[in-house]
Amino acid sequence: MRILIADDHTLFREGVTEILTAAGGVEVVGQAHSGEDACRKAAALHPDVVVLDVEMPGQGVRETLARLRRDAPHSRVVVLTMHDDVVLARELLSLGAGAYLVKGSSRHELLSAIHSVRVDRGPGHVILSVSQQGLDRVEAPQGEALSTREREVLTLAAEALSNAQIARRLSIAEGTVKRHLRNIYGKLGAVSRLDAVNKAKAAALISGPRPGDAGS
Template sequence: MGKLRVVLADDHAVVREGLKALIDAQPDLEVVGEAADGETACRKAEELRPDVLVMDVSMPRMSGVEATERLRQSRPELRILALTLHEDKGHLRRMLQAGASGYILKLATGEELLRALRVVAAGAAYLDPLLAGKLAGELVRDGQGAEGTRRSPLTDREGQVLLQVARGFSNKEIAAQLDISVKTVETHKLRAMEKLGLRGRADVVQHALREGWLASD
């Protein structure tokens, strides 16, 4: 099997250089192109036909969100991994809605980035564990009423898992994102759903929308 082809899109040359050195050192990955803005990223993706495009969210000329939306139309099979400093729900939601396959923070380690690349290249979705933990914390806080009288019964890990279920990820994808087993995901999901009186994924999504878990900042 040939190497996975990667294009890097980031407006900071030093970031691209570091990513290229990290990726090219792997036996199964290679960087085949670079871009400093969204427009160039789209052109490189069309010309070079990479398997994965690592996309900065904030770039000149065309943002990562706009470039992702365009590429989902022209190259729907392309896997796009958002790499960003933005930790808020708003940017996360916009990138995923635009068609990104994964979202990882620039605070991540090189090992985590390589894992994210391989996960999205394999057809699964990826969410940075630090971001998942932050969103789960917000989820638990959002379980409190206006006077602080209503608290979420969920543990942090149950909140992490249920949030990902609400976002549409499978048990296998959630396990990969949180670095836990599929069986552990199933256990946390069942416990969370029992605590909240939810019977299926549709109930989880409706509950998430009602509680505002998925609302943008």
């Protein structure tokens, strides 16, 4: 099986290459450092499977998936990402990815996903590997969870404003901003400001580029 690995981290690409090569029956025919690079090499090398990272420089993962469908229609895609996000996973699977795995997955899960997507089981067959925590976040009514003020706070946080700047912009106390952020983290199951922003964008709770979009 011929594999193309696309990730902007050289050590990660080399590590995945070693894992796949050691498994036998797999040949890594190329490595790509961006979405554009992945599309060019997939069109030229005709890999059976492209292992694709979500966040790379240049074009976003959505455009990359669209170009791969057009330029390398026989190549299947396994998304391998740090985003433990079922909402994002559902979107990318609907856009043509055959599998979505978080980078905490085992080598056995990665190899199994690669072999499984290569077998044409029809458009209704996909592979999803996320944590129970990721599933629990989807079960919560996220669309209704954030208040109007919380969305305002998170929108400004997405613009990289500090708590003090957000407070001045909204004419509220800085302590109130901190309280809103704590509430937001709890509602979205987020562990940091960036995590909350990414989850809210992926769920379309606030506007702006989502994980994997160009420049995110």
